[in-house]
Amino acid sequence: CGVFGVIGTSDAANFVALGLHALQHRGQEAGGIVSYDAEAGFQQARRFGYVRDNFTSHKVMETLPGDLSIGHVRYSTAGNKGQTAIRDVQPFYGDFSLGGAAIAHNGNITNALALRKELVERGSIFQSSSDSECIIHLMARSMGRTIPDRMEEALRKVEGAFSVVAMTRTKLIGVRDPLGVRPLVLGKVGDGYALSSETCALDIIGAEFVREIEPGEMVVITKDGVASHYPFRPAKSRFCIFEHVYFSRPDSILGGRSVYETRENIGRELAKENPVEADLVCPVPDSGTPAAIGYSLESGIPYAMGIIRNQYMGRTFIEPTEQIRNMGVRLKLNVNRALIKGKRVILVDDSVVRGTTSRKIKEMILDAGAAEVHFRIASPPTAWPCFYGVDTPQREKLLAATMSEDEMRDHLGVDSLKFISLDGLYRAVGQANGRDPKSPQYCDACFSGDYPVKPSDQINQGFEL
Ligand code: 5GP
Ligand code: SF4
Ligand code: MG
Numbered sequence: 001c002g003v004f005g006v007i008g009t010s011d012a013a014n015f016v017a018l019g020l021h022a023l024q025h026r027g028q029e030a031g032g033i034v035s036y037d038a039e040a041g042f043q044q045a046r047r048f049g050y051v052r053d054n055f056t057s058h059k060v061m062e063t064l065p066g067d068l069s070i071g072h073v074r075y076s077t078a079g080n081k082g083q084t085a086i087r088d089v090q091p092f093y094g095d096f097s098l099g100g101a102a103i104a105h106n107g108n109i110t111n112a113l114a115l116r117k118e119l120v121e122r123g124s125i126f127q128s129s130s131d132s133e134c135i136i137h138l139m140a141r142s143m144g145r146t147i148p149d150r151m152e153e154a155l156r157k158v159e160g161a162f163s164v165v166a167m168t169r170t171k172l173i174g175v176r177d178p179l180g181v182r183p184l185v186l187g188k189v190g191d192g193y194a195l196s197s198e199t200c201a202l203d204i205i206g207a208e209f210v211r212e213i214e215p216g217e218m219v220v221i222t223k224d225g226v227a228s229h230y231p232f233r234p235a236k237s238r239f240c241i242f243e244h245v246y247f248s249r250p251d252s253i254l255g256g257r258s259v260y261e262t263r264e265n266i267g268r269e270l271a272k273e274n275p276v277e278a279d280l281v282c283p284v285p286d287s288g289t290p291a292a293i294g295y296s297l298e299s300g301i302p303y304a305m306g307i308i309r310n311q312y313m314g315r316t317f318i319e320p321t322e323q324i325r326n327m328g329v330r331l332k333l334n335v336n337r338a339l340i341k342g343k344r345v346i347l348v349d350d351s352v353v354r355g356t357t358s359r360k361i362k363e364m365i366l367d368a369g370a371a372e373v374h375f376r377i378a379s380p381p382t383a384w385p386c387f388y389g390v391d392t393p394q395r396e397k398l399l400a401a402t403m404s405e406d407e408m409r410d411h412l413g414v415d416s417l418k419f420i421s422l423d424g425l426y427r428a429v430g431q432a433n434g435r436d437p438k439s440p441q442y443c444d445a446c447f448s449g450d451y452p453v454k455p456s457d458q459i460n461q462g463f464e465l
Helices: 012-022 112-123 133-141 147-157 200-203 241-247 257-271 290-298 323-330 356-367 405-412 422-428 457-459
Strands: 001-006 028-036 043-046 066-073 092-096 100-111 161-168 170-174 186-189 193-196 207-213 218-222 225-229 281-282 305-309 333-335 344-349 374-376 414-417
Touching: 001 012, 001 161, 001 170, 001 374, 012 028, 012 066, 012 193, 028 356, 043 100, 043 170, 043 218, 043 257, 043 344, 066 100, 066 225, 092 133, 092 200, 100 112, 100 133, 100 281, 112 133, 112 323, 112 457, 147 161, 147 170, 147 218, 186 200, 193 200, 193 374, 241 257, 241 422, 257 374, 257 422, 281 290, 305 457, 323 356, 333 356, 344 356, 356 405, 405 414, 405 457
Parallel strands: 281 344, 344 374, 374 414
Antiparallel strands: 001 066, 001 193, 028 043, 028 066, 092 100, 100 161, 161 170, 170 218, 186 193, 186 207, 218 225, 305 333
16 A cells, blocks of 8 residues: 655645555555645545546545645555455544544554454444554544554554554654554655655655655654654564565665666576576566566666556556456556567566466467567565565465475476575665575565564464464
């Protein structure tokens, strides 16, 4: 998901709409915006579909006045997957005795089921199926004297990954979980401030990137400035390494590094680790593009757009059902036949999850008359599900959970299949000595099975580590 908030500029909701539009790659199912204006009070709008189709019309935007606003773009990783109800669409709003507050959450709460059960037993009435709603109920039960105090208390009970953007009548609040699994950045816009999942959304509103919110940090922003708190027990940060590989936009800056350059580095590492003789390096667009460029630069094999993407389709994996996903590949990608015929082709993609995409693409490439197909993957085999906010299927459905690399190669029917090593990936994100096995610098659980936060709900439901 993507979160965005603005304080201290007139028509803040318009900025939020633009920010969410730039974060659309983080969630395409639905979006919501809440604003506050002294006269109109809190106003809310939630819609299914793209930001550009919902939050551009004057009719909607004029219902969201004020100089304080937050918003959220959703893709479902918890709760009712695939059948989002409008009541699952964030931001969530709560009317507390201290005044109203709204929150937008990116990440996944790993003890949400346990918390929910406890809260329901004590009388909370949940409106949605979302894990994030727990935060509102925990805040409602808290005896804290201010809304930020209540939020701190609530979030200390929450486990897992959370980057939260929240608002009261006068404050914009941003919090990252102690490990800082999901991103969150601070920007300056005119006399006001913005909070965003990624820097690319600051650019669109002309905001200046100030800094990242630190893992475990809570910022409370008023018109007078930014105050920082550290409500949690300090921990070593474990940022999601997959944000670098796939999830974030290539024009964003993460941890002081350009995502694009990181992806190009990944391609270079991949070429060093897994060279092969071929005529062309082609990306599976768009997610494989920067890594393919890196592979080509490092190997000296020409880069070519052997697969053309229809720009009017979204991201395949964000389509929630398998059926649509299966269709999706052909609706979205087509082989550039003239280029491929008779050629030995290296295909670079960011990841193999179920293997559906790779299989379809291989068929299309061979149909077009390629002489050989070599897959090079910009992440290690995805053998474990993510419980921190990226939608991976159950373990059984992950190709790498049940097959060795050679078995996957045969299953996909390609001439060769190689993944970047975990150390190679760490080198590409700037860790010259690779992964520190005693104290890994990133979360890489979907590749290593080393979960930095115990996924307790999942374990209670029978998941085995
Ligand atoms: P597959 O077809 O192997 O299930 O999905 C792989 C494709 O989905 C890749 O091209 C990649 O761009 C995209 N993808 C990336 N990350 C994820 C993820 O976390 N989960 C899923 N299901 N697909 C992803
Ligand atoms: Fe990111 Fe993978 Fe960790 Fe999920 S499990 S937070 S996708 S590195
Ligand atoms: Mg892809």
